[in-house]
Amino acid sequence: MMNISIDNNRQVLPLTNGQLSFWFIYHMTKETANHFLPYEFEGPLCGDLLEKVLNTLLQDNEILRSSVSDWCALQYVYPYEYFHLPYEDLSGLCEQGRTASLGALFLKYAEPNFDLMKPPLLRACLVKIAPEKHLLMLVTPHFAMDGAALHQMDIELRALYQKALQGEPLRVGKKLGLAEYVTQEQSIRHSQSLQATQFWQQKLSQTNPTYLAPSLLDITNRARRGIFIPLSQAQLQEIERWCSKNKLTQQMVFLALIGKVMAKLSGNNNLCLTTVQENRDIDGARALYGALLTSLPVPLQLADSQSLLELLLQVKQTTLAVYAYRHVPWSIPLSILAHRKLAKRPWWLKMLSKLSGAYHSISKQSGLYPQALADFAAIAASDIEEDKKILRFGPHHQALTMNVNMLPSFYEQGIDTKAIEQDCAQACRITLRRELDFPVPQDDSEWEQNVLNFYIEKHPLKGAGIRLSHQCLTEHAEQIIREELYALLKQPAKVAQFAEQRV
Template sequence: MDALLLLAEARQLGVRLWADRGRLRFQAASGVMTPGLQARLTEHKQALLDCLAPPRPALCRRDEDALLPLSHAQQRLWFLWRLEGPGAAYNMPMSLRLQGALSVPSVLRSLRAVVRRHEALRTQFIETADGPLQVVADVELQVPVLDLSGLPHEQRQAQLRALVKDNAQTPFDLQQAPLMRACVVREGPHHHVLLLCLHHIVSDGWSMGVLMREFGALYGAFVDDANAPPLAALPVQYPDFAQWQRSWLQGEVLESQTSYWVEQLTGLPTLLELPTDRPRPPHKGYRGGVVRCALPTTLVAAMDTLAQRHGATLFMGLLATFQILLSRLSGQTDLAVGTPTAHRTHPDLEGLIGFFANTLVIRGELDLAAGFDTHLAQVRQRTLGAYEHQDLPFEHLVDRINPERNLGYTPLFQASFSLNNATGTLPAWPGMHLEPLDSLADQAHAKFDLSLGLQPDGEGGLAATWTYDEALFEASTVQRWADAYATLLQSVLHTPQAPVGALAWMSAAQRQQLLGFSAPVASALPVDLVHAGFEAQAAQRPHAIAVSFEDQQLS
């Protein structure tokens, strides 16, 4: 399990590891490599090789005439698209402000080169009598160029916000390739905005990093009039992976993976009952809100040190604290949190654009009388076990566990947690400064009741994004929970041996407000029991208003 822990830590830091003819290779392709991590990787290289080279068939190019099945993850999104109709819940938008002397022709040429290079970006999906298939189409990406430079400033900004929102929320037709769109907006001679959007069925978070790195490399080459693009040929394409996954993940292999998860999740409560501000609607929507805050450098560094002292990673320490928060909010001691994994278990998949990501379910069974170290040990064990059995597609897990289905919430878990430690996803363009503008979309998509996403802020701290279902929660409620999470982290660091059920999770000001310590008591209560006080008031003033809601009142 020590090797799995190292493997998990490396992947969370964006460090690529692979086995090459019996040798361990590692490279900080998109993340950071610390000297301590490099030394431990070298020390445990044989154990890591055993983890990286499990017995599985070779991944190779498909026959050209072969029908192309969907991967398991793609099939789930295809089913949801057919069930729910077109929507933007699985759009992956990106908006970048480009400042400098931009070569628009090089931008267009680079984008089209990336689309030609990756078959996933030219894939469309068709329905047949035997089920859906993917087809790689011969299409070229159309990139409109819009000029807003002649508009007054306020009108230009309003138009830009509308374009960013449109880019993020316009649905795709999965039967029409490419499932990617792009647009260049000119604000002035040295100010442009690039709008990109991909559907999740052909991309994932790791893929967006691949796209931007290749885009940046191609742009630099085209601006410099390079004869050949500086990118090595891809050994396989995404449809090759889908076919490989279908042929390998069956029979004993599938049953072995499934057995682990069934054992882990049998008996899991159906619903995480967070206290909602509104009744849960019968059908889940995707309209979400966002609360953003920051975890400071000192707190993050201290949690990282505490986790390492117990043989865990920063991810595990933060996840363990998130589970404690959910337990305190819901009153449940048995709960589950979903977390995404890149699931690129073969080195040939590292540089591909496509939907490889899988979802792992980490169950938390909390003993409120035990200390944080005990709970962290459980989270460590279950996280490593999940990584070891990450090949089972989430949709297969749901089918096998077969939880009680309800259209009002997602199966198995309703809260998710992620830590994206990879950095450097924005390319370095010659003479250009790039700045993300996704916040202008002013609308989030909430796939779950509550999601916490953390990523480095560039200064050693973490930027926290809390995404919530607006049908259930108010922003002020989620803000209180974000504050409570930060307070819990501080409590864990100050008193790690304290029972997790006794850890402070409200600030002094919140406690004072809740308990009314800031205001003197007007008079002593006439009765000792609360229900007796209600009965006395009802008897004395039977016609007084007791409850008001919108335009309704009850005496």
């Protein structure tokens, strides 16, 4: 078990299971996959109060004050230091000048990767763009926040600003400490480590990497792109009926639908989809920031004769089993999949596998499992071997990762316009902007070049739907995915015309 200590006035503790994956990616690519949150404030804004709100978030959330070790899976929580919110006044510029200046500020604050060794893991800038219109540019690395934490921060930022306006105390209770969460998470991990490894070995033993035909791939443009596939009210009701009748979650239904489509597109009937498993069942964790969720593979075995109902029930059984073993480091199942892509183990992987136990011993405080180094090395080895195949034979030798992400917005209820109007009368209206009126550079990061991200969300303008984001598909492949999804949902033709919207 881990040993939490105080070193040079900073707390030393292991990473969460969720943080481990981003720690590995950071060391492989030095990319931190930043979250850019542009909050628009319409109405009278008090910048001093907003600065106090951000400082309250820093005080209450240790992950934002963390530094990560460069060689070991440890983080150091530093004492709170006051954060001064930078301020830019662009209200006097013409529209063209303001747009150019906003783009430059984005490049300054949101585009650069974080140095995870240097806290705080938060950047912000308040920009005045009109007499009563401001934009708060808020940026965090993925290491510090997952989707659920971002949703929690959104709730807290709005609530704290209202409290600040009314002169109420901003710090009213103590949050669950990061150390307390990690202690409980590691306790669960150690109690089921043997069963978890056996489970993943068994479940993933029959899966195959997913490849696409060259005609479906386009790597000439590595910028992030995609489509939005809207879902009608009738389709949503049909999904809800499936859930109610068969005791399914909506996550299970979307895993089944997207799995069926990707099996047909790729010809792989033994594939894996990756989805986020909720780890916030620990008391107090729902209000805690940090990468606390675990992204784990859900293996599917499909057959041409299999009905949709049979597939739904299979996905239900598999997802429940995966959920039971979700308190594992991401690298355990991923290393099993990596070994399935390796024709043979290179000499350096064999050597690192032998050293893994020694690394575990000398870095015992990090609470890693004994095979951690070997698992990370296997993932790296499979990536290296795959890169060689791509160079020799072409991009269709790159295996795809398919993520199915249920975003909190999908579950949100309709907006209470009367409450908003009442708030607007007292203060400013706060909106997290989805569509920006200034240009931002295309996301051409390398660490997701072979990833298809399916986001199940409720867009403020387009409504509920599936947003497909990627860096590798042709428009024809996008069209096939859209049409196959609609066919499974028995989509009326009149709705399909709206599916052409590009992301």
